[in-house]
Amino acid sequence: MKNRKRSGGNAAFLAPLYLFTVVFLIGPFVYMIVLSFLTRAESWGVVNEFTFSNYTKILKPLYLSTFSRSLKLALLVTFLIALTGYPFGYYMAKLPPKRRARLLMLVMIPFYTSSLMRMYGWIIIFRANGVLDKLLLALHVIERPLKLLYTYPAVVVGMVYALLPFMMLSVYSSVEKMDWSLVEAARDMGASPTKAFFTVTFPLTMPGLMTGVILSFIPSMGLFFVADILGGNKIVLVGNVIQEQLMKVHDWPFAAALSVVLMLMMTVMIWLYRKITGSSEMEGMI
Amino acid sequence: MKKRSFFSEFYLILLTVLMYLPIIIVMIYSFNENKLSSVWSGLSLRWYEDLFRDRDIAAALLNSLILGVLSSLAAAVIGTLGAIGTLRTGFRGKGVMEYIATLPMMTPEIILGMLFLAFFSLLGLPFGMMTLVISHTAFCIPYVFMQVKARLAGMDKSYEEAARDLGARPFRVFFDITFPLIFPGILSGILLSFAMSFDDVIISVFVTGANVNTLPILIYTRLKTGLTPKINALCTLMFLATLFLVLLSSVIGRVGNHKKRKEPTP
Numbered sequence: 001m002k003n004r005k006r007s008g009g010n011a012a013f014l015a016p017l018y019l020f021t022v023v024f025l026i027g028p029f030v031y032m033i034v035l036s037f038l039t040r041a042e043s044w045g046v047v048n049e050f051t052f053s054n055y056t057k058i059l060k061p062l063y064l065s066t067f068s069r070s071l072k073l074a075l076l077v078t079f080l081i082a083l084t085g086y087p088f089g090y091y092m093a094k095l096p097p098k099r100r101a102r103l104l105m106l107v108m109i110p111f112y113t114s115s116l117m118r119m120y121g122w123i124i125i126f127r128a129n130g131v132l133d134k135l136l137l138a139l140h141v142i143e144r145p146l147k148l149l150y151t152y153p154a155v156v157v158g159m160v161y162a163l164l165p166f167m168m169l170s171v172y173s174s175v176e177k178m179d180w181s182l183v184e185a186a187r188d189m190g191a192s193p194t195k196a197f198f199t200v201t202f203p204l205t206m207p208g209l210m211t212g213v214i215l216s217f218i219p220s221m222g223l224f225f226v227a228d229i230l231g232g233n234k235i236v237l238v239g240n241v242i243q244e245q246l247m248k249v250h251d252w253p254f255a256a257a258l259s260v261v262l263m264l265m266m267t268v269m270i271w272l273y274r275k276i277t278g279s280s281e282m283e284g285m286i
Numbered sequence: 287m288k289k290r291s292f293f294s295e296f297y298l299i300l301l302t303v304l305m306y307l308p309i310i311i312v313m314i315y316s317f318n319e320n321k322l323s324s325v326w327s328g329l330s331l332r333w334y335e336d337l338f339r340d341r342d343i344a345a346a347l348l349n350s351l352i353l354g355v356l357s358s359l360a361a362a363v364i365g366t367l368g369a370i371g372t373l374r375t376g377f378r379g380k381g382v383m384e385y386i387a388t389l390p391m392m393t394p395e396i397i398l399g400m401l402f403l404a405f406f407s408l409l410g411l412p413f414g415m416m417t418l419v420i421s422h423t424a425f426c427i428p429y430v431f432m433q434v435k436a437r438l439a440g441m442d443k444s445y446e447e448a449a450r451d452l453g454a455r456p457f458r459v460f461f462d463i464t465f466p467l468i469f470p471g472i473l474s475g476i477l478l479s480f481a482m483s484f485d486d487v488i489i490s491v492f493v494t495g496a497n498v499n500t501l502p503i504l505i506y507t508r509l510k511t512g513l514t515p516k517i518n519a520l521c522t523l524m525f526l527a528t529l530f531l532v533l534l535s536s537v538i539g540r541v542g543n544h545k546k547r548k549e550p551t552p
Contacts, residue, residue: 013460017368017387032397091294091298121308125307125308130324214392215392242396256404259396
């Protein structure tokens with residue numbers, strides 16, 4: 001009885017969060033789904049007429065190719081992030097506590113630094129006769145400037161760079177709380193270090209890796225400003241289409257349909273994550 | 287064994303250096319006397335002088351500061367109360383609400399931007415500072431919520447129980463016991479929120495009005511049009527501000543944790 005009364009008093013604490021969440025998160029999400037089934041008005045705004053055309057429009061070759069280009073880029077970017085970020089998180093977790101805390105700080109700082117500033121740095125590095133060209137010319141690695149800015153590799157580097165901290169931090173957090181006695185047991189039973197890693201460590205750190213994959217894969221389709229700034233107007237991703245439909249073409253229902261498809265992909269990935277890892281918490285979200 | 291640890295040292299250092307490389311390059315070129323970033327013609331502080339004379343930048347800075355303060359404080363109140371409520375009540379369906387409340391952390395920013403743009407115009411809200419504050423509050427709440435929740439989870443419940451047994455009402459218990467104990471968590475949540483809000487570009491681009499510029503929006507527009515080292519100078523100062531906030535947040539967090547460890551365990 002006493003407990004019930006207590007929880008009644010505490011329930012008032014939840015009111016602001018629930019109110020805000022219902023009005024400013026659930027509301028917008030529901031409206032986005034509704035909007036994606038509405039018809040675009042001739043000039044401006046939307047007409048309340050039910051239609052599937054926004055979704056069938058995605059199947060048009062123009063948009064379908066954008067989707068597949070974005071998917072390919074996202075796969076490549078995610079693969080590179082996993083390849084470079086996993087060892088980093090792993091090694092970081094194995095450092096002695098003091099150095100680990102210091103390195104963690106060093107990873108957090110770029111994470112909170114303006115992503116624009118970080119992209120801007122790459123502009124200076126990649127532009128024709130920029131830092132990279134000058135360096136490689138001076139070292140006689142190349143004979144004429146590479147002019148990497150506004151190319152596909154520049155966008156890939158920018159994306160990897162922007163999203164890498166997510167992977168580092170989530171892998172770090174799952175390696176850090178791993179039970180090392182299991183690895184020792186495997187080693188004692190005669191497993192080689194490599195075998196112990198792949199049969200024990202790797203499966204145990206799967207939640208961290210998967211969280212990193214989810215946090216890099218979907219955003220890499222949406223980071224329109226990276227494609228914008230480092231790719232010029234040559235590389236168009238789903239994110240750029242959404243932005244263009246919203247701000248220039250003013251076809252909001254279509255932009256909503258694209259967003260719903262992205263959200264669905266994300267939901268499927270989170271569902272898979274829970275299915276595979278059997279846990280509901282994402283690894284190292286902070 | 288030795289060889290492997292050499293490799294891991296090398297790898298950690300290499301990636302850390304690469305992570306800071308673009309930031310450092312932006313900072314170095316902010317002192318370049320030449321207008322072109324491809325030509326280095328000597329050290330100069332002229333771009334900083336230029337920066338302080340730019341009225342658009344001053345106005346954008348003021349907007350960013352107002353926005354950061356308002357949204358991180360709003361997120362602090364909502365997120366803190368929410369975290370306490372979530373951990374201290376056995377309310378059905380709170381798992382679902384918690385999932386939805388922290389959803390902005392996982393949702394790609396472009397989708398959040400689209401959501402808010404569409405919803406605010408459905409409600410007929412005027413685009414400007416108010417819409418910016420609402421949307422920034424939404425993506426800051428999870429940061430405060432997670433920080434405070436982690437702190438509460440590690441807190442000894444018996445203090446609160448003792449206060450209640452002595453007859454304190456829930457709000458009294460909150461202000462006298464709970465709040466002082468979780469304060470470091472709230473503070474570091476506020477600082478992180480401020481840093482996130484201060485740097486956000488994607489969501490802000492969608493929900494701002496024609497007359498309200500924030501610093502990141504201004505930088506984005508200028509990066510797309512013409513590059514001047516003035517932007518380098520601006521980015522450098524913003525980086526130093528972020529650096530300060532993140533370090534401060536970590537120091538506060540550490541001080542709090544230290545105290546917690548010293549508390550006697552029953």
